[in-house]
Amino acid sequence: MNKIVSSASDAASVQVATANGPVTPAKSKSGAFAHLIYVLRENPVTGIAFAMFGILIFAAIFGPMIVPYDPLATDASSVLQPPSFAHWFGTDNLGRDVFSRVVVATRLDLVISVAAVALSFVIGSFLGAVAGYRGGWTDITLNRVLDTIMAFPLFVLAMGVVAALGNSVANIIYATAIINIPFYARLVRAEVNIRRNAGFTLAAKLSGNSDARILAFHIFPNALPPMMVQVSLNLGWAILNAAGLSFIGLGVRPPTPEWGIMVAEGANFIVSGEWWLALFPGLSLMIAVLTFNLMGDGLRDIVDPRRRT
């Protein structure tokens, strides 16, 4: 059951390239497209998830251009207005348009989560693949290091990183990436380990492939389908983490529009009845996480050529 996704890993994209290279490119490209259409049609949930993902991407790219108000512009004459035709999501305590802020925040939240997940995917895949293939001391050492990382709460690590390196978005990305490395390394390690003595691995050795080649081009691509599920779940968590960190004041700082900060700021006003300040950014957060979680199965089916018939 295993095929094509734009992935952060070099190995994966080279593999995809060789898969399509010598083969008549037009034919296999249309095959991949037809497969994508099939996966989307077979499972309506996947279709919906990809549609929502498309909206998120659209908001991230074009958000600042299409929003009706400047997300940072304050307006003392319309403070804490409830949702109306002029302000769909209402306004906040400084008179800023909540709708504009929510839309503009999409880009920052997506960048943080995608960057963190991509980093941990690449590093985790590399470490896990080497450990799973070589076994022995490499494997044991890596596993104990991963255990240590897993025992670290994200927020404590993030505070440490911020204290040491300064409070910036990049440092928050690093902290989130480090915390997620073990999940990828463990998964890849297990997937590689069960294949290191498989018939096709031995056959690849007989065909003159070096160990590095076997690992990168023969074994690792076979671990991609379960990895895709992990990636999509992880994107969801990463967004929550980024929001959580900015909620406690790490990383992104006001007045930058970001869902976590907006919820944090809005929380103060819920008591006095201005529910829209926290509700709409919270809702966007929930929808984004849900989208990524729902995408998992679809992504797996897309990278799995055995799903094509």
Added chain:
Amino acid sequence: MLSIKGLSVAFRTRNGEVNAVKGIDFELAKGERLGIVGESGSGKSVTSYALMRILDAGGQIKAGDAIYSGIDLRNASERDMRDIRGREISMIFQNPRAALNPIRKVGHQIEDVLRRHSRATRHNAKAKAIEALEAVKIRDAAARYEAYPFELSGGMCQRVVIALALACDPKLIIADEPTTGLDITTQKAVMDLVDDLVRARGMSSILITHDLGLASQYCDRIVVMKDGLIVEAGDPVTLFTDPQHAYTRKLVNATPRRTGSIRALLPEGERTELAPHVVGQKPLIDVVNLAKTYQGKSGPVHAVKKISFTIHEGESVGLVGESGCGKSTTSSMLVRLLDATSGSIFYRGEDIASLPAASFARHPLRSKIQMVFQDATDSLNPRFTARQAIADPLYRLMGMRGDAVTKRTEELAEMTGFPAHLLDRFPHQLSGGQKARVGIARALATEPDFLILDEPTAALDVSIQALVLNLLADLRVRLGISYLFVSHDLNVVRLLCDHVIVMQNGAIVESGPVATVMETPQHAYTRELLSAAPQAPEREIA
């Protein structure tokens, strides 16, 4: 007792509905032993799953009736079916290890069945379970009751599965390829056991197998299935001696026997003249005192004990033995995937055993020694198309690029009879025989002198096996290469090899020219192997 009329089973798939079974009729009398023979995809297993109503999701009985002792199996409620399964109709599955729960003691698993069907109470369940284990001739049953499946050998596991199936005295037992994956001597022991129990208890049985020889030995009547239809039915001797349908004739021909040439496996009309292959005088591979010792938990395990043999240029040597005899370890060492503990392997006078296996991938001799793996599915990367699989050694070992690769890949496909238009398919889109051809084409890509064939036909249907064996015989003549044919089946080895080596417990017990070993086996173990192979009724009998 069981009457099936017009049974049709269909599966919903991505490409619409597929009819796996297309209206079959057969009847089974009390005490009768019926064999359903067919190749993969013939619908033989689906038929039995339909009877037990354990079809996979998407599968559905579309039409027809299945009446068992007056019970309509097609329309019975799920609650009724639960009572019927195990108590009335029971099943022995293909893979005994998969059929047993790996984390429960085998005794408890038997107790579960007994208690489910109220054949035992909490107090006497253990005694009854031990009784059931004794019935399948498991020695020291009281101790085995406490064993977990992983502690038992494959043959032992299958006995436990049989004990499970028979625990509640069913009237009908369905055995679905019960001996696949078992050694030939274990196969005989298991089949004899089932047969004895079925006869002693007066049960009916359905044996589902791809092996016409096996079915003819253990069944009173055989139905031959192809593409979801019954093409022929009759008693074994008539089927073998006077097959009516073209497909049955093809199956009968393809079943390996003690005599007959490799070409006789093919259907009449396709038997071209086989040119003789030339066996040279110079040794190609010379194995001297080769040994492999593993460090086990309870001391060293001597997998291969100082064996020596010679393979001449162009010669084909068969390496025969049961699982655990060291034949796979030997072939792994010869192909330089595994380092030997001691001893030498001389390739044209050069000792390659001293070169570490880890760096042999870049050695110039890598292209000269290649291997065809046992399981074609497992040995092909699921993400590589057939073209990429064949081209991989061309890029890595032959330094070919661009159009040269395409040309050579297509040449190899043509040579091995792999259809060129399927080259861009992934392994899961190919049939077993096609995958075997890809494996052979890949091994031949680097123009080796020496090819190790590790049971290359073990996972194939007999008619495909016949084609692949003949392909190998033709390639040997055309390319002048030597084979080491590793197998557990002397009847298959006989067809392709000049010389045969019989291994047991890591040592060579007998070796010699094939004809000599087959006709006048010296060692008791060789005789046991020969007698365990299912014998098809010979044509002369009629």
